[in-house]
Every structure is written in C-alpha cells, then in structure tokens.
Amino acid sequence: xxxxxxxxxxxxxxxxxxSISCSGSSSNIGSNTVIWYQQLPGTAPKLLIYRSSxxxxxxxxxxxxxxxxxxASLAISGLQSEDEADYYCAAWDDSLSGVIFGGGxxxxxx
Amino acid sequence: xxxxxxxxxxxxxPGGSLRLSxxxxxxxxxxxxxxxxxxxxxxxxxxxxxxxxDGSSTxxxxxxxxxxxxxxxxxxxxxxxxxxxxxxxxxAVYYCARAVLSTRNSLDIWGQGTMxxxxx
Numbered sequence: 001x002x003x004x005x006x007x008x009x010x011x012x013x014x015x016x017x018x019s020i021s022c023s024g025s026s027s028n029i030g031s032n033t034v035i036w037y038q039q040l041p042g043t044a045p046k047l048l049i050y051r052s053s054x055x056x057x058x059x060x061x062x063x064x065x066x067x068x069x070x071x072a073s074l075a076i077s078g079l080q081s082e083d084e085a086d087y088y089c090a091a092w093d094d095s096l097s098g099v100i101f102g103g104g105x106x107x108x109x110x
Numbered sequence: 111x112x113x114x115x116x117x118x119x120x121x122x123x124p125g126g127s128l129r130l131s132x133x134x135x136x137x138x139x140x141x142x143x144x145x146x147x148x149x150x151x152x153x154x155x156x157x158x159x160x161x162x163x164d165g166s167s168t169x170x171x172x173x174x175x176x177x178x179x180x181x182x183x184x185x186x187x188x189x190x191x192x193x194x195x196x197x198x199x200x201x202a203v204y205y206c207a208r209a210v211l212s213t214r215n216s217l218d219i220w221g222q223g224t225m226x227x228x229x230x
Contacts, residue, residue: 033216035215035217037155037217044205044220044222044223045205045207045220046220047210047217050210050213050216050218051213056210056218088154090155090157090215091215092214092215096172097169098157098169098170099145099157099160100157101155101156102154104154
C-alpha cells in the first residue's frame, strides 16, 4: 500500500510554531479529507484532526489542520514539551480502496 | 467508559493462523465503522482492514487481501480479525480502532494493541 509523504523529522523550541506537511495525490488527499494522529512513545495513536481541519473535543486549539489540492499540513502553535511525539497523516485512497498513512514525522521539542 | 480491548495475539509459525478479538464497551458498537491498524516495532502505522457498522461491507490492504478476514458481532460488541497464512512481515502490534460516528475512517478510540509475532 502506498504511503503519503511526510518529512521524517521536525523540531522547534517551546512556544514556537511548527508545521508538518503531508503530500499525496489526486486519488487520496485530492479527493478525500485528511486525518492527523499523534502517537506518544509506547502508546496508541490519538486522533488530532479529522475532515482535514476539524478537532475532536479535548484537542487543544494549538493544533490546526489545512488542506490544499493534494497536500495537507498540521500546524502546532505554542509548542510544548509534551508535544514531542510521532505525527501521522492519513486519508482514504479511492484507487486502492483503502486507508493510507504517511510514514510519520518525529517531532522534537528542543 | 468508552473502551476497546484487544486479545488473541501471540507467537505463531509462518503459515499459521491467529484470530484477534476486540471487545468494545461504553458506546453503541453497532453504529460505528471499525478498523484494524498494525505497527511493526519501530515502524509506522499501517492500515489493515475496515468493516462498516452492520458488518456487511469490508475493505482490506492489498498486503493482507485473501489471507485476513475482518468481522463484527454487534450482538456481542466484538470485532474480529482472522489471520491465515501468516508471514514474517505480518509481525506487529495490532490495534483495533473505532471510526468517529458519521465518518468512516477517522479513528477516535483505539485499543491498547495486541502483539503478533511470526517466527519458526
């Protein structure tokens, strides 16, 4: 199964704003909404963003998502040490008739 | 409390079979699409399969198609994954996950995962 393209790593200092990109194609991001997950070490993933920009209840508004064409991005403002985690984007792929995930981005808070 | 609890993982030889279960509680299981997602040690998330709310429609990743079968018992609030012809590359932590109501693929509740090891 194909993967969405994410940078393997990202970093920022406390209080900073960081952005993580997710690149796909017309059969996935281009025609479906994007989902973002956060995975802290040793734990199950947590839903951060769905329908490209919607936050579930309980997710701080420091986290925001956007989509344009075949790409999407997750922005984290006011970076905190507890944001250090792996972040994954995902989307339905019409050609594959399946969900595809990005390879994940490891965020380090310096 | 809304909860998913997986079981059934373990050590199996290549070519063997395992049946994973995922017990749901605290929500109306019959209303939600459900998924299995796996993660090999130190690797990323990989989608495995999904099933619709009433169990009548399923989808699979190409890598497991024809070998794995997802099913859902709404009377028992349990999700299953029957895994046959297991290969070394199937070794991973397997998570069951619930899709947000009114969506099909946004997974808001995850189990703790169950480890599957495939080795001679």
